[in-house]
Amino acid sequence: MNATNKVAIVTGSATGTGAAIAMALGKKGYNVLINYTKSKNEAEETAKAVSALGVDTLLFQGDVSKDEDCRAMAQAAVDKWGRIDALVNNAGRTKFVPHQNLDDLDAQDFHDIYAVNTIGPFQMTRACVPYLKESGKGRIVMISSVAGTHGHGSSLAYVASKGGLNSMTKGLARTLGPEITVNAICPGMIETRWLREGWGDENYEKNRVAMTKRVPLAKVSQPEDIADAVLWFITGGDLVTGELLIVDGGMHLVS
Template sequence: MAKAGKVALITGAGTGVGAATALMLAGKGYDLLINYSRSANDAEASAAACRAAGADVLVKQGDVAQDADCRAMAQAALERWGRIDALVNDAGVSVFGAAADWDALDADTFQRILAVNALGSFQMVRACVAALKAARGCIVNVSSVAGALGVGSSMPYIASKGAINAMTLHLARSLAPAVRVNAVCPGLITSRWFVQGVGQQGYEAGLKAYEAGVPLQRACSPEDVAEAIVWLVDGARTVTGELLMLDSGMHLAGVKPPR
């Protein structure tokens, strides 16, 4: 396939949705900056798959909660390719089982989740916005049904995703017409992140309950979410300010995700 000459910067791209998105964009001719925080081996494996698909790939460690790391990622992409056409804010953290337990969370945990999920997304936008405007590019924020429905793994996670949704709408207005800004809001995703949060038994029980309760009777795979992100990045030319629900109709049925 001919190179598109475009560049995507994806945070949290070592595993799950971020890795699936990177590989799909590589197949469409994008060069990629793959960011990771802790999963160096996974990030290198993701990068190798993207290179095999034809992409030039730069792997960059960084914590999006740190502004200096965000700026360093943007600068690295510009030094390598001279442009940034797409920013995908996928990096995220949570805690599980504490959504209704007032005493289960301390301030440090709450602030860390907000710092990565919400502040981190903002800082990445700020670091990349000049390049995105120059390229007339786009931003896709990976949010969650938690931010739209007020249910999820924990109170700070719900709050952080609600903040991302609000920022998406604000940025779509303020950055138009140069930059399109959208968010995807998945329900339950069949990834190891959820297994690590609740354990294999909890995951299997939660998945069964979720698929029994939502209208389409299926959860999202990382590839399902990635397909939507890639459409928003590489197509969707008249779409901005959308919070795209990828929840198999959970918002229609009123089903709460497992905790």
């Protein structure tokens, strides 16, 4: 039985961090719209797991870089449940390029990454704002990165896109209060398939071991660690908006 009847949209929630966020919200009684672009089978598995918690789910295939998909996603949630209480902008994109390899990035790479990481969250926010305001206690959480605060990351294009997202978080927080809070989570390395595929198995393991040895808490983030932080912003933090919360085991202290 759904204890809250509240509704959350989590973009990019078929796998990894997005799936963990969907599960965490389901455990709190939120009905969850699970968004994916290509990972249909994984999205269906995530929806099944969230539904098993006693809440409703809705699968939506859509690309956040397309405004029409963002508007349709918000409308689908409202058509099914009549409300939106929380939006988690988790969908992300990158290209793995060492920062010193300037010639391996071009303008199109920047456009493609910004379209998902920066423009996508803006478009999703714009589509959901009317309904978040109606909820009386709307919550928006951006999944950003320490790439946007400290300049480390999979590529300079990714770093720039997350820096833009962080600045936009503050601007939206100033604009959308008092009805809606807007905050961002800035993870460091997270143990996910996304990083393993991007780095390759050997480099992934090398980076994971090195990171574990370097960070003060001697731990690389799991998707559930990020989900816990998201949950706090959504279910608590009534007087917190415009914040960038670093969740990286202390990596930013030694980098």
